[in-house]
Amino acid sequence: MSKQHTPEEKMVRDEVATFMKGLRKRNPHEKEFHQAVEEFVETVMPYVLEHPEYKEAQILERMTEPDRIIIFRVCWEDDSGNIRTNRAWRVQFNNSIGPYKGGLRFHPTVTQSVLKFLGFEQCFKNALTGLPMGGGKGGSNFNPKGKSSREIMRFCQSMMIELHRHIGEDTDIPAGDIGVGGREISYMFGQYKRLENRFVGTLTGKGLAFGGSLVRTEATGYGTVYFTENMLNHLGDSVEGKTCVVSGSGNVATYAVEKLIQLGAKPVTMSDSGGSIYDKDGITADKLAFVKELKEVRRGRISEYAEKFGCEYMEGKTPWSVPCDAAFPCATQNELLSADADALLKNGCKIVAEGANMPSELDAVRKFLAAKILFAPAKAANAGGVAVSGLEQSQNALRISWTREEVDQRLHGIMKSIHEQCVKYGGHANDGWINYVKGANMAGFVKVANAMLAYGVV
Numbered sequence: 427m428s429k430q431h432t433p434e435e436k437m438v439r440d441e442v443a444t445f446m447k448g449l450r451k452r453n454p455h456e457k458e459f460h461q462a463v464e465e466f467v468e469t470v471m472p473y474v475l476e477h478p479e480y481k482e483a484q485i486l487e488r489m490t491e492p493d494r495i496i497i498f499r500v501c502w503e504d505d506s507g508n509i510r511t512n513r514a515w516r517v518q519f520n521n522s523i524g525p526y527k528g529g530l531r532f533h534p535t536v537t538q539s540v541l542k543f544l545g546f547e548q549c550f551k552n553a554l555t556g557l558p559m560g561g562g563k564g565g566s567n568f569n570p571k572g573k574s575s576r577e578i579m580r581f582c583q584s585m586m587i588e589l590h591r592h593i594g595e596d597t598d599i600p601a602g603d604i605g606v607g608g609r610e611i612s613y614m615f616g617q618y619k620r621l622e623n624r625f626v627g628t629l630t631g632k633g634l635a636f637g638g639s640l641v642r643t644e645a646t647g648y649g650t651v652y653f654t655e656n657m658l659n660h661l662g663d664s665v666e667g668k669t670c671v672v673s674g675s676g677n678v679a680t681y682a683v684e685k686l687i688q689l690g691a692k693p694v695t696m697s698d699s700g701g702s703i704y705d706k707d708g709i710t711a712d713k714l715a716f717v718k719e720l721k722e723v724r725r726g727r728i729s730e731y732a733e734k735f736g737c738e739y740m741e742g743k744t745p746w747s748v749p750c751d752a753a754f755p756c757a758t759q760n761e762l763l764s765a766d767a768d769a770l771l772k773n774g775c776k777i778v779a780e781g782a783n784m785p786s787e788l789d790a791v792r793k794f795l796a797a798k799i800l801f802a803p804a805k806a807a808n809a810g811g812v813a814v815s816g817l818e819q820s821q822n823a824l825r826i827s828w829t830r831e832e833v834d835q836r837l838h839g840i841m842k843s844i845h846e847q848c849v850k851y852g853g854h855a856n857d858g859w860i861n862y863v864k865g866a867n868m869a870g871f872v873k874v875a876n877a878m879l880a881y882g883v884v
């Protein structure tokens with residue numbers, strides 16, 4: 427039986443439908459961007475309708491239009507002397523509350539739509555951190571897999587030849603993302619420095635010897651687990667003893683698993699684009715050290731874990747069929763489908779925290795919310811990475827380095843404050859359940875929208 431809607435709910439639905447129709451028309455074929463905006467608009471529309479000043483100022487229309495998008499060609503030479511051509515973008519989405527800030531992604535699936543969804547989400551995530559950072563995102567359809575370090579270096583240097591004129595420590599500060607880790611940031615920063623003849627913190631995620639911050643590498647994964655701990659503490663519980671299913675084996679997944687182990691949880695899966703490992707005994711610190719060496723040094727496949735430790739390998743599969751208390755999607759967008767949400771809920775999963783950006787498709791999110799489990803959306807749960815990037819910028823500007831304890835303490839404080847903002851805006855009046863999607867979207871919206879209103883029509 428379909429749910430009956432009140433007249434107010436119907437009005438919100440109609441407004442969302444009209445808005446989304448216009449957005450789809452203005453941005454055809456950008457399905458990832460449509461998805462991110464729809465999830466956002468669904469939750470903020472009731473508030474917008476109650477506050478006519480936002481509608482009069484066309485805030486939602488303006489917020490969903492990037493300030494600018496820079497598209498450029500990147501040519502480079504491979505090790506065999508062949509000339510290769512890739513396309514790159516920088517989406518400068520919104521700088522209402524600070525310079526553009528967001529990562530660069532190198533992956534063959536990168537399109538303008540993917541970068542627009544990521545840049546859009548970044549605006550509100552950055553607002554939640556409480557630091558003065560606007561939203562941006564960039565990257566290229568360059569595939570780093572199977573390339574030599576020299577090829578990666580030549581690509582990064584060529585990319586920076588164009589990118590450097592659009593970024594700066596007070597303008598736009600890129601960082602890493604999928605396919606862009608410490609090695610790539612170092613190549614790009616080296617080239618930036620050479621082109622500009624200035625040593626400033628225009629990129630974050632730098633090496634510790636040249637302006638990087640302690641805890642930046644770990645920040646996104648650690649922050650996701652800190653946020654989860656905040657949700658559980660709010661209910662008088664903790665992650666200790668919880669069986670956790672994690673996807674991915676890159677930066678975010680690795681450090682989410684590390685923090686889960688440190689807090690006494692039992693992570694049992696990791697994955698890559700080839701498949702998932704399922705270690706019923708739990709991934710320990712020693713086993714994780716193997717994963718780090720495998721992924722960060724040898725750049726091998728997660729299937730080697732199963733061979734080494736004699737556990738199950740689920741070829742070509744995501745880990746969502748594995749019974750768990752908590753799930754941490756930490757690989758990529760739309761990796762957790764509607765049917766996966768069914769499987770997780772059926773198996774008793776009570777917590778989902780998004781380490782990756784938009785890993786759950788919209789139907790899956792709706793199912794988690796309908797089941798009233800603890801669902802932490804990416805904007806809130808993975809904001810620890812950009813937060814520590816913001817702290818790296820502060821340290822660069824002050825020309826000092828904080829200790830590991832100082833940075834970790836600040837990260838803790840920021841994740842706690844994001845949780846409090848979500849509770850403030852997402853608390854449910856009747857039964858105490860917190861809608862973290864609504865909470866995160868609303869808290870981010872209010873901050874960015876009010877800054878936009880203050881500037882007038884710009």
Ligand code: NDP
Pocket residue numbers: 535602603604605606646674675676677678679697698699700756757758759781782783784808809811812
């Ligand atoms: P990495 O490149 O370090 O790792 C990505 C992981 O996801 C790898 O295990 C990779 O497997 C897997 N993966 C990537 N694409 C796919 C795909 N299409 N299908 C299946 N598996 C895939 O990236 P990060 O860990 O940095 O980023 C992971 C997610 O977290 C992304 O959504 C990113 O936007 C988000 N994020 C990252 C932040 C950071 O600080 N790094 C900050 C905030 C969010 P394989 O190697 O086989 O491709």
